[in-house]
Amino acid sequence: MRFFPQETNINFVSMRFVTYIISAIVLIGSLFYVVNKGPNFGIDFTGGTLVEVRVSETPDIAALRNDLNTLELGAISLQEFGAPDDLLIRLPEQTPLAEQTEQAAQELAIGKVRALLDAKFENVDYRRVEFVGPQVGKELKIQGLYAILFSLGGILLYIWFRFEWQFGLAAIAALAHDTLATVGLFAFTQMEFNLSTVAAILMIAGYSINDTVVVFDRIRENLRKYKKKTMAEICNMSINQTLSRTLMTSVTTMLALVALWVFGGEVIRGFVNALIFGIVIGTYSSIFVAAPVLLLVHKGRGKAVSEEEKKA
Known part of the structure:
Protein backbone atom coordinates (compact mmCIF):
# COMPACT_ATOMS: atom_id res chain seq x y z
CA MET A 1 0.00 0.00 0.00
CA ARG A 2 1.33 3.45 -0.93
CA PHE A 3 0.23 6.87 0.19
CA PHE A 4 1.99 8.37 -2.83
CA PRO A 5 2.64 7.02 -6.32
CA GLN A 6 6.11 5.62 -6.85
CA GLU A 7 6.93 8.27 -9.46
CA THR A 8 6.22 11.18 -7.10
CA ASN A 9 8.90 13.84 -7.36
CA ILE A 10 8.28 16.35 -4.58
CA ASN A 11 11.16 18.79 -4.35
CA PHE A 12 11.83 18.51 -0.62
CA VAL A 13 15.34 19.90 -0.90
CA SER A 14 14.06 23.19 -2.31
CA MET A 15 12.05 23.64 0.90
CA ARG A 16 15.11 23.32 3.11
CA PHE A 17 15.56 27.03 3.76
CA VAL A 18 11.97 27.31 4.96
CA THR A 19 12.34 24.23 7.15
CA TYR A 20 15.65 25.59 8.48
CA ILE A 21 13.73 28.62 9.73
CA ILE A 22 10.94 26.48 11.20
CA SER A 23 13.43 24.22 12.96
CA ALA A 24 15.41 27.22 14.22
CA ILE A 25 12.26 28.74 15.73
CA VAL A 26 11.35 25.42 17.38
CA LEU A 27 14.85 24.88 18.76
CA ILE A 28 15.35 28.45 19.98
CA GLY A 29 11.93 28.39 21.62
CA SER A 30 12.66 25.02 23.22
CA LEU A 31 16.03 26.19 24.49
CA PHE A 32 14.47 29.36 25.88
CA TYR A 33 11.86 27.46 27.88
CA VAL A 34 14.32 24.79 29.04
CA VAL A 35 16.76 27.43 30.32
CA ASN A 36 14.29 29.96 31.73
CA LYS A 37 11.41 27.80 32.87
CA GLY A 38 12.90 24.34 33.00
CA PRO A 39 11.11 21.00 32.90
CA ASN A 40 8.62 20.18 35.63
CA PHE A 41 10.70 17.41 37.19
CA GLY A 42 8.71 14.70 38.90
CA ILE A 43 9.35 12.93 42.17
CA ASP A 44 11.82 10.65 40.38
CA GLU A 57 -16.96 11.44 46.50
CA THR A 58 -15.90 14.24 44.21
CA PRO A 59 -13.80 16.54 46.40
CA ASP A 60 -13.58 20.31 46.53
CA ILE A 61 -9.99 20.65 45.30
CA ALA A 62 -9.48 24.18 46.62
CA ALA A 63 -10.81 23.34 50.09
CA LEU A 64 -8.81 20.12 50.25
CA ARG A 65 -5.66 21.95 49.18
CA ASN A 66 -6.18 24.44 52.01
CA ASP A 67 -6.65 21.58 54.47
CA LEU A 68 -3.42 19.95 53.30
CA ASN A 69 -1.53 23.22 53.65
CA THR A 70 -2.55 23.40 57.31
CA LEU A 71 -0.41 20.31 57.89
CA GLU A 72 2.67 22.50 57.33
CA LEU A 73 4.48 19.93 55.22
CA GLY A 74 5.77 22.41 52.67
CA ALA A 75 4.51 23.15 49.16
CA ILE A 76 2.05 20.30 48.63
CA SER A 77 0.81 19.74 45.09
CA LEU A 78 -2.75 18.46 44.64
CA GLN A 79 -4.43 17.70 41.33
CA GLU A 80 -7.06 15.53 39.74
CA PHE A 81 -5.62 12.43 38.13
CA GLY A 82 -7.97 11.28 35.40
CA ALA A 83 -11.40 10.91 37.03
CA PRO A 84 -12.66 13.70 39.35
CA ASP A 85 -12.45 11.38 42.37
CA ASP A 86 -8.86 10.33 41.62
CA LEU A 87 -6.30 12.58 43.27
CA LEU A 88 -2.54 12.90 43.01
CA ILE A 89 -0.75 14.42 45.99
CA ARG A 90 2.93 15.34 45.88
CA LEU A 91 4.75 16.02 49.11
CA PRO A 92 8.13 17.75 49.02
CA GLU A 93 11.18 16.33 50.69
CA GLN A 94 10.78 16.55 54.47
CA THR A 95 13.59 17.80 56.67
CA PRO A 96 14.27 15.18 59.36
CA LEU A 97 14.33 16.26 62.97
CA ALA A 98 17.15 15.37 65.34
CA GLU A 99 17.88 11.63 65.35
CA GLN A 100 15.27 11.11 62.64
CA THR A 101 16.01 9.55 59.26
CA GLU A 102 14.79 11.00 55.97
CA GLN A 103 12.52 8.02 55.44
CA ALA A 104 11.02 8.37 58.92
CA ALA A 105 10.33 12.06 58.29
CA GLN A 106 8.64 11.22 55.00
CA GLU A 107 6.57 8.44 56.56
CA LEU A 108 5.43 10.82 59.29
CA ALA A 109 4.27 13.27 56.62
CA ILE A 110 2.39 10.51 54.79
CA GLY A 111 0.72 9.55 58.05
CA LYS A 112 -0.55 13.10 58.53
CA VAL A 113 -1.96 13.15 55.00
CA ARG A 114 -3.62 9.78 55.51
CA ALA A 115 -5.22 10.94 58.75
CA LEU A 116 -6.62 14.05 57.09
CA LEU A 117 -8.03 12.14 54.12
CA ASP A 118 -9.53 9.40 56.29
CA ALA A 119 -11.25 12.02 58.42
CA LYS A 120 -12.57 13.95 55.42
CA PHE A 121 -13.82 11.07 53.24
CA GLU A 122 -15.77 7.95 54.07
CA ASN A 123 -13.72 5.64 51.86
CA VAL A 124 -10.19 6.30 50.65
CA ASP A 125 -8.38 3.89 48.35
CA TYR A 126 -4.62 4.45 48.53
CA ARG A 127 -3.64 3.25 45.08
CA ARG A 128 0.01 4.27 45.04
CA VAL A 129 2.56 5.66 47.47
CA GLU A 130 6.07 6.33 46.17
CA PHE A 131 8.99 7.79 48.05
CA VAL A 132 12.25 8.92 46.45
CA GLY A 133 15.08 10.32 48.54
CA PRO A 134 16.80 13.53 47.42
CA GLN A 135 20.13 11.80 46.77
CA VAL A 136 18.44 9.10 44.70
CA GLY A 137 16.56 11.76 42.74
CA LYS A 138 19.79 13.60 41.99
CA GLU A 139 21.48 10.39 40.86
CA LEU A 140 18.53 9.47 38.64
CA LYS A 141 18.66 12.90 37.00
CA ILE A 142 22.37 12.49 36.21
CA ILE A 148 20.49 10.21 26.52
CA LEU A 149 24.04 11.39 25.77
CA TRP A 165 31.12 10.90 8.92
CA GLN A 166 28.89 13.35 7.04
CA PHE A 167 25.96 10.96 7.41
CA GLY A 168 26.70 10.60 11.12
CA LEU A 169 26.78 14.35 11.58
CA ALA A 170 23.46 14.76 9.77
CA GLN A 190 4.97 21.89 32.29
CA MET A 191 3.92 18.28 31.92
CA GLU A 192 5.68 16.14 34.50
CA PHE A 193 9.16 15.12 33.39
CA ASN A 194 10.08 11.79 34.97
CA LEU A 195 11.92 8.57 34.20
CA SER A 196 9.15 7.52 31.83
CA THR A 197 9.82 10.68 29.84
CA VAL A 198 13.51 9.79 29.60
CA ALA A 199 12.51 6.35 28.32
CA ALA A 200 10.22 8.02 25.78
CA ILE A 201 13.05 10.27 24.57
CA LEU A 202 15.29 7.24 24.07
CA MET A 203 12.50 5.52 22.13
CA ILE A 204 12.03 8.64 20.02
CA ALA A 205 15.76 8.63 19.25
CA GLY A 206 15.55 5.00 18.14
CA TYR A 207 12.47 5.62 16.02
CA SER A 208 13.95 8.72 14.42
CA ILE A 209 17.27 7.10 13.57
CA ASN A 210 15.47 4.13 12.06
CA ASP A 211 13.66 6.43 9.63
CA THR A 212 16.86 8.35 8.94
CA VAL A 213 18.87 5.19 8.21
CA VAL A 214 16.26 4.08 5.67
CA VAL A 215 16.60 7.40 3.82
CA PHE A 216 20.40 7.39 4.09
CA ASP A 217 20.61 3.82 2.83
CA ARG A 218 18.57 4.78 -0.22
CA ILE A 219 20.80 7.83 -0.76
CA ARG A 220 23.89 5.60 -0.69
CA GLU A 221 22.28 3.17 -3.10
CA ASN A 222 21.30 5.95 -5.49
CA LEU A 223 24.77 7.48 -5.32
CA ARG A 224 26.10 4.26 -6.82
CA LYS A 225 23.30 3.93 -9.33
CA TYR A 226 23.00 7.49 -10.67
CA LYS A 227 26.51 8.81 -11.05
CA LYS A 228 25.58 11.86 -13.12
CA LYS A 229 22.94 13.24 -10.77
CA THR A 230 23.75 15.95 -8.26
CA MET A 231 23.61 15.34 -4.53
CA ALA A 232 20.46 17.46 -4.29
CA GLU A 233 18.75 15.32 -6.93
CA ILE A 234 19.85 12.15 -5.15
CA CYS A 235 18.45 13.39 -1.83
CA ASN A 236 15.13 14.34 -3.40
CA MET A 237 14.84 11.03 -5.21
CA SER A 238 15.69 9.03 -2.10
CA ILE A 239 13.22 10.87 0.14
CA ASN A 240 10.45 10.39 -2.42
CA GLN A 241 11.23 6.71 -2.82
CA THR A 242 11.00 6.10 0.93
CA LEU A 243 8.17 8.54 1.62
CA SER A 244 5.37 5.98 1.53
CA ARG A 245 7.24 3.71 3.94
CA THR A 246 8.01 6.61 6.28
CA LEU A 247 4.42 7.84 6.45
CA MET A 248 2.94 4.35 6.73
CA THR A 249 5.21 3.55 9.67
CA SER A 250 4.32 6.83 11.36
CA VAL A 251 0.57 6.38 10.90
CA THR A 252 0.47 2.79 12.16
CA THR A 253 2.62 3.69 15.17
CA MET A 254 0.38 6.68 15.86
CA LEU A 255 -2.72 4.46 15.85
CA ALA A 256 -1.23 2.33 18.62
CA LEU A 257 -0.23 5.42 20.61
CA VAL A 258 -3.69 6.97 20.30
CA ALA A 259 -5.17 3.75 21.70
CA LEU A 260 -2.73 3.94 24.61
CA TRP A 261 -3.59 7.60 25.16
CA VAL A 262 -7.32 6.87 25.27
CA PHE A 263 -7.31 3.62 27.24
CA GLY A 264 -3.98 3.63 29.07
CA GLY A 265 -4.95 5.98 31.87
CA GLU A 266 -3.20 8.93 33.46
CA VAL A 267 -0.23 6.94 34.74
CA ILE A 268 1.28 6.58 31.25
CA ARG A 269 -0.27 9.72 29.75
CA GLY A 270 2.95 11.75 29.89
CA PHE A 271 4.92 8.88 28.37
CA VAL A 272 2.44 8.58 25.50
CA ASN A 273 2.33 12.36 24.98
CA ALA A 274 6.09 12.38 24.53
CA LEU A 275 5.94 9.50 22.04
CA ILE A 276 3.14 11.06 19.99
CA PHE A 277 5.05 14.32 19.71
CA GLY A 278 8.24 12.39 19.03
CA ILE A 279 6.70 10.46 16.14
CA VAL A 280 5.54 13.70 14.53
CA ILE A 281 8.82 15.54 15.01
CA GLY A 282 10.84 12.44 14.09
CA THR A 283 8.98 12.03 10.80
CA TYR A 284 9.50 15.71 10.08
CA SER A 285 13.22 15.55 10.84
CA SER A 286 13.86 12.44 8.73
CA ILE A 287 12.44 14.28 5.72
CA PHE A 288 13.26 17.94 6.32
CA VAL A 289 16.30 17.90 8.61
CA ALA A 290 18.53 14.85 8.11
CA ALA A 291 18.84 14.90 4.31
CA PRO A 292 19.14 18.71 3.99
CA VAL A 293 21.87 18.75 6.65
CA LEU A 294 23.62 15.94 4.80
CA LEU A 295 23.42 18.01 1.63
CA LEU A 296 24.89 20.94 3.54
CA VAL A 297 27.94 19.07 4.88
CA HIS A 298 28.51 16.56 2.08
CA LYS A 299 31.01 18.34 -0.16
CA GLY A 300 32.05 16.78 -3.41
CA ARG A 301 29.83 14.32 -5.22
CA GLY A 302 32.80 12.65 -6.91
CA LYS A 303 34.47 11.74 -3.64
CA ALA A 304 31.30 10.19 -2.33
CA VAL A 305 30.95 8.00 -5.40
CA SER A 306 34.54 6.85 -5.34
CA GLU A 307 34.30 5.84 -1.68
CA GLU A 308 31.08 3.97 -2.28
CA GLU A 309 32.60 2.18 -5.26
CA LYS A 310 35.47 1.05 -3.05
CA LYS A 311 32.97 -0.42 -0.61
CA ALA A 312 31.00 -2.14 -3.37
Whole structure:
Protein backbone atom coordinates (compact mmCIF):
# COMPACT_ATOMS: atom_id res chain seq x y z
CA MET A 1 0.00 0.00 0.00
CA ARG A 2 1.33 3.45 -0.93
CA PHE A 3 0.23 6.87 0.19
CA PHE A 4 1.99 8.37 -2.83
CA PRO A 5 2.64 7.02 -6.32
CA GLN A 6 6.11 5.62 -6.85
CA GLU A 7 6.93 8.27 -9.46
CA THR A 8 6.22 11.18 -7.10
CA ASN A 9 8.90 13.84 -7.36
CA ILE A 10 8.28 16.35 -4.58
CA ASN A 11 11.16 18.79 -4.35
CA PHE A 12 11.83 18.51 -0.62
CA VAL A 13 15.34 19.90 -0.90
CA SER A 14 14.06 23.19 -2.31
CA MET A 15 12.05 23.64 0.90
CA ARG A 16 15.11 23.32 3.11
CA PHE A 17 15.56 27.03 3.76
CA VAL A 18 11.97 27.31 4.96
CA THR A 19 12.34 24.23 7.15
CA TYR A 20 15.65 25.59 8.48
CA ILE A 21 13.73 28.62 9.73
CA ILE A 22 10.94 26.48 11.20
CA SER A 23 13.43 24.22 12.96
CA ALA A 24 15.41 27.22 14.22
CA ILE A 25 12.26 28.74 15.73
CA VAL A 26 11.35 25.42 17.38
CA LEU A 27 14.85 24.88 18.76
CA ILE A 28 15.35 28.45 19.98
CA GLY A 29 11.93 28.39 21.62
CA SER A 30 12.66 25.02 23.22
CA LEU A 31 16.03 26.19 24.49
CA PHE A 32 14.47 29.36 25.88
CA TYR A 33 11.86 27.46 27.88
CA VAL A 34 14.32 24.79 29.04
CA VAL A 35 16.76 27.43 30.32
CA ASN A 36 14.29 29.96 31.73
CA LYS A 37 11.41 27.80 32.87
CA GLY A 38 12.90 24.34 33.00
CA PRO A 39 11.11 21.00 32.90
CA ASN A 40 8.62 20.18 35.63
CA PHE A 41 10.70 17.41 37.19
CA GLY A 42 8.71 14.70 38.90
CA ILE A 43 9.35 12.93 42.17
CA ASP A 44 11.82 10.65 40.38
CA PHE A 45 14.25 13.57 40.05
CA THR A 46 13.36 16.01 42.83
CA GLY A 47 12.81 13.60 45.69
CA GLY A 48 9.74 13.52 47.91
CA THR A 49 6.57 11.46 48.09
CA LEU A 50 3.78 10.84 45.63
CA VAL A 51 0.40 9.61 46.86
CA GLU A 52 -2.35 8.54 44.46
CA VAL A 53 -5.78 8.05 46.03
CA ARG A 54 -9.37 7.46 44.99
CA VAL A 55 -11.97 8.97 47.29
CA SER A 56 -15.62 8.09 47.73
CA GLU A 57 -16.96 11.44 46.50
CA THR A 58 -15.90 14.24 44.21
CA PRO A 59 -13.80 16.54 46.40
CA ASP A 60 -13.58 20.31 46.53
CA ILE A 61 -9.99 20.65 45.30
CA ALA A 62 -9.48 24.18 46.62
CA ALA A 63 -10.81 23.34 50.09
CA LEU A 64 -8.81 20.12 50.25
CA ARG A 65 -5.66 21.95 49.18
CA ASN A 66 -6.18 24.44 52.01
CA ASP A 67 -6.65 21.58 54.47
CA LEU A 68 -3.42 19.95 53.30
CA ASN A 69 -1.53 23.22 53.65
CA THR A 70 -2.55 23.40 57.31
CA LEU A 71 -0.41 20.31 57.89
CA GLU A 72 2.67 22.50 57.33
CA LEU A 73 4.48 19.93 55.22
CA GLY A 74 5.77 22.41 52.67
CA ALA A 75 4.51 23.15 49.16
CA ILE A 76 2.05 20.30 48.63
CA SER A 77 0.81 19.74 45.09
CA LEU A 78 -2.75 18.46 44.64
CA GLN A 79 -4.43 17.70 41.33
CA GLU A 80 -7.06 15.53 39.74
CA PHE A 81 -5.62 12.43 38.13
CA GLY A 82 -7.97 11.28 35.40
CA ALA A 83 -11.40 10.91 37.03
CA PRO A 84 -12.66 13.70 39.35
CA ASP A 85 -12.45 11.38 42.37
CA ASP A 86 -8.86 10.33 41.62
CA LEU A 87 -6.30 12.58 43.27
CA LEU A 88 -2.54 12.90 43.01
CA ILE A 89 -0.75 14.42 45.99
CA ARG A 90 2.93 15.34 45.88
CA LEU A 91 4.75 16.02 49.11
CA PRO A 92 8.13 17.75 49.02
CA GLU A 93 11.18 16.33 50.69
CA GLN A 94 10.78 16.55 54.47
CA THR A 95 13.59 17.80 56.67
CA PRO A 96 14.27 15.18 59.36
CA LEU A 97 14.33 16.26 62.97
CA ALA A 98 17.15 15.37 65.34
CA GLU A 99 17.88 11.63 65.35
CA GLN A 100 15.27 11.11 62.64
CA THR A 101 16.01 9.55 59.26
CA GLU A 102 14.79 11.00 55.97
CA GLN A 103 12.52 8.02 55.44
CA ALA A 104 11.02 8.37 58.92
CA ALA A 105 10.33 12.06 58.29
CA GLN A 106 8.64 11.22 55.00
CA GLU A 107 6.57 8.44 56.56
CA LEU A 108 5.43 10.82 59.29
CA ALA A 109 4.27 13.27 56.62
CA ILE A 110 2.39 10.51 54.79
CA GLY A 111 0.72 9.55 58.05
CA LYS A 112 -0.55 13.10 58.53
CA VAL A 113 -1.96 13.15 55.00
CA ARG A 114 -3.62 9.78 55.51
CA ALA A 115 -5.22 10.94 58.75
CA LEU A 116 -6.62 14.05 57.09
CA LEU A 117 -8.03 12.14 54.12
CA ASP A 118 -9.53 9.40 56.29
CA ALA A 119 -11.25 12.02 58.42
CA LYS A 120 -12.57 13.95 55.42
CA PHE A 121 -13.82 11.07 53.24
CA GLU A 122 -15.77 7.95 54.07
CA ASN A 123 -13.72 5.64 51.86
CA VAL A 124 -10.19 6.30 50.65
CA ASP A 125 -8.38 3.89 48.35
CA TYR A 126 -4.62 4.45 48.53
CA ARG A 127 -3.64 3.25 45.08
CA ARG A 128 0.01 4.27 45.04
CA VAL A 129 2.56 5.66 47.47
CA GLU A 130 6.07 6.33 46.17
CA PHE A 131 8.99 7.79 48.05
CA VAL A 132 12.25 8.92 46.45
CA GLY A 133 15.08 10.32 48.54
CA PRO A 134 16.80 13.53 47.42
CA GLN A 135 20.13 11.80 46.77
CA VAL A 136 18.44 9.10 44.70
CA GLY A 137 16.56 11.76 42.74
CA LYS A 138 19.79 13.60 41.99
CA GLU A 139 21.48 10.39 40.86
CA LEU A 140 18.53 9.47 38.64
CA LYS A 141 18.66 12.90 37.00
CA ILE A 142 22.37 12.49 36.21
CA GLN A 143 21.92 8.91 35.02
CA GLY A 144 19.01 9.92 32.80
CA LEU A 145 21.17 12.61 31.19
CA TYR A 146 23.99 10.11 30.68
CA ALA A 147 21.57 7.63 29.10
CA ILE A 148 20.49 10.21 26.52
CA LEU A 149 24.04 11.39 25.77
CA PHE A 150 25.47 7.87 25.49
CA SER A 151 22.65 6.76 23.21
CA LEU A 152 23.26 9.73 20.90
CA GLY A 153 27.00 9.00 20.93
CA GLY A 154 26.42 5.34 20.11
CA ILE A 155 24.13 6.25 17.24
CA LEU A 156 26.74 8.68 15.90
CA LEU A 157 29.39 5.95 15.88
CA TYR A 158 27.05 3.46 14.23
CA ILE A 159 26.10 5.83 11.41
CA TRP A 160 29.71 6.93 11.02
CA PHE A 161 30.97 3.37 10.52
CA ARG A 162 28.05 2.25 8.41
CA PHE A 163 28.08 5.27 6.08
CA GLU A 164 30.46 8.25 6.30
CA TRP A 165 31.12 10.90 8.92
CA GLN A 166 28.89 13.35 7.04
CA PHE A 167 25.96 10.96 7.41
CA GLY A 168 26.70 10.60 11.12
CA LEU A 169 26.78 14.35 11.58
CA ALA A 170 23.46 14.76 9.77
CA ALA A 171 21.88 11.96 11.81
CA ILE A 172 23.01 13.51 15.10
CA ALA A 173 21.69 16.89 13.98
CA ALA A 174 18.27 15.31 13.40
CA LEU A 175 18.39 13.46 16.73
CA ALA A 176 19.45 16.56 18.65
CA HIS A 177 16.61 18.42 16.93
CA ASP A 178 14.05 15.82 18.02
CA THR A 179 15.40 15.50 21.57
CA LEU A 180 15.58 19.22 22.28
CA ALA A 181 12.14 19.81 20.76
CA THR A 182 10.63 17.10 22.99
CA VAL A 183 12.26 18.45 26.15
CA GLY A 184 11.16 21.93 25.10
CA LEU A 185 7.57 20.72 24.78
CA PHE A 186 7.67 19.46 28.37
CA ALA A 187 9.22 22.71 29.59
CA PHE A 188 6.59 24.76 27.73
CA THR A 189 3.56 22.73 28.84
CA GLN A 190 4.97 21.89 32.29
CA MET A 191 3.92 18.28 31.92
CA GLU A 192 5.68 16.14 34.50
CA PHE A 193 9.16 15.12 33.39
CA ASN A 194 10.08 11.79 34.97
CA LEU A 195 11.92 8.57 34.20
CA SER A 196 9.15 7.52 31.83
CA THR A 197 9.82 10.68 29.84
CA VAL A 198 13.51 9.79 29.60
CA ALA A 199 12.51 6.35 28.32
CA ALA A 200 10.22 8.02 25.78
CA ILE A 201 13.05 10.27 24.57
CA LEU A 202 15.29 7.24 24.07
CA MET A 203 12.50 5.52 22.13
CA ILE A 204 12.03 8.64 20.02
CA ALA A 205 15.76 8.63 19.25
CA GLY A 206 15.55 5.00 18.14
CA TYR A 207 12.47 5.62 16.02
CA SER A 208 13.95 8.72 14.42
CA ILE A 209 17.27 7.10 13.57
CA ASN A 210 15.47 4.13 12.06
CA ASP A 211 13.66 6.43 9.63
CA THR A 212 16.86 8.35 8.94
CA VAL A 213 18.87 5.19 8.21
CA VAL A 214 16.26 4.08 5.67
CA VAL A 215 16.60 7.40 3.82
CA PHE A 216 20.40 7.39 4.09
CA ASP A 217 20.61 3.82 2.83
CA ARG A 218 18.57 4.78 -0.22
CA ILE A 219 20.80 7.83 -0.76
CA ARG A 220 23.89 5.60 -0.69
CA GLU A 221 22.28 3.17 -3.10
CA ASN A 222 21.30 5.95 -5.49
CA LEU A 223 24.77 7.48 -5.32
CA ARG A 224 26.10 4.26 -6.82
CA LYS A 225 23.30 3.93 -9.33
CA TYR A 226 23.00 7.49 -10.67
CA LYS A 227 26.51 8.81 -11.05
CA LYS A 228 25.58 11.86 -13.12
CA LYS A 229 22.94 13.24 -10.77
CA THR A 230 23.75 15.95 -8.26
CA MET A 231 23.61 15.34 -4.53
CA ALA A 232 20.46 17.46 -4.29
CA GLU A 233 18.75 15.32 -6.93
CA ILE A 234 19.85 12.15 -5.15
CA CYS A 235 18.45 13.39 -1.83
CA ASN A 236 15.13 14.34 -3.40
CA MET A 237 14.84 11.03 -5.21
CA SER A 238 15.69 9.03 -2.10
CA ILE A 239 13.22 10.87 0.14
CA ASN A 240 10.45 10.39 -2.42
CA GLN A 241 11.23 6.71 -2.82
CA THR A 242 11.00 6.10 0.93
CA LEU A 243 8.17 8.54 1.62
CA SER A 244 5.37 5.98 1.53
CA ARG A 245 7.24 3.71 3.94
CA THR A 246 8.01 6.61 6.28
CA LEU A 247 4.42 7.84 6.45
CA MET A 248 2.94 4.35 6.73
CA THR A 249 5.21 3.55 9.67
CA SER A 250 4.32 6.83 11.36
CA VAL A 251 0.57 6.38 10.90
CA THR A 252 0.47 2.79 12.16
CA THR A 253 2.62 3.69 15.17
CA MET A 254 0.38 6.68 15.86
CA LEU A 255 -2.72 4.46 15.85
CA ALA A 256 -1.23 2.33 18.62
CA LEU A 257 -0.23 5.42 20.61
CA VAL A 258 -3.69 6.97 20.30
CA ALA A 259 -5.17 3.75 21.70
CA LEU A 260 -2.73 3.94 24.61
CA TRP A 261 -3.59 7.60 25.16
CA VAL A 262 -7.32 6.87 25.27
CA PHE A 263 -7.31 3.62 27.24
CA GLY A 264 -3.98 3.63 29.07
CA GLY A 265 -4.95 5.98 31.87
CA GLU A 266 -3.20 8.93 33.46
CA VAL A 267 -0.23 6.94 34.74
CA ILE A 268 1.28 6.58 31.25
CA ARG A 269 -0.27 9.72 29.75
CA GLY A 270 2.95 11.75 29.89
CA PHE A 271 4.92 8.88 28.37
CA VAL A 272 2.44 8.58 25.50
CA ASN A 273 2.33 12.36 24.98
CA ALA A 274 6.09 12.38 24.53
CA LEU A 275 5.94 9.50 22.04
CA ILE A 276 3.14 11.06 19.99
CA PHE A 277 5.05 14.32 19.71
CA GLY A 278 8.24 12.39 19.03
CA ILE A 279 6.70 10.46 16.14
CA VAL A 280 5.54 13.70 14.53
CA ILE A 281 8.82 15.54 15.01
CA GLY A 282 10.84 12.44 14.09
CA THR A 283 8.98 12.03 10.80
CA TYR A 284 9.50 15.71 10.08
CA SER A 285 13.22 15.55 10.84
CA SER A 286 13.86 12.44 8.73
CA ILE A 287 12.44 14.28 5.72
CA PHE A 288 13.26 17.94 6.32
CA VAL A 289 16.30 17.90 8.61
CA ALA A 290 18.53 14.85 8.11
CA ALA A 291 18.84 14.90 4.31
CA PRO A 292 19.14 18.71 3.99
CA VAL A 293 21.87 18.75 6.65
CA LEU A 294 23.62 15.94 4.80
CA LEU A 295 23.42 18.01 1.63
CA LEU A 296 24.89 20.94 3.54
CA VAL A 297 27.94 19.07 4.88
CA HIS A 298 28.51 16.56 2.08
CA LYS A 299 31.01 18.34 -0.16
CA GLY A 300 32.05 16.78 -3.41
CA ARG A 301 29.83 14.32 -5.22
CA GLY A 302 32.80 12.65 -6.91
CA LYS A 303 34.47 11.74 -3.64
CA ALA A 304 31.30 10.19 -2.33
CA VAL A 305 30.95 8.00 -5.40
CA SER A 306 34.54 6.85 -5.34
CA GLU A 307 34.30 5.84 -1.68
CA GLU A 308 31.08 3.97 -2.28
CA GLU A 309 32.60 2.18 -5.26
CA LYS A 310 35.47 1.05 -3.05
CA LYS A 311 32.97 -0.42 -0.61
CA ALA A 312 31.00 -2.14 -3.37
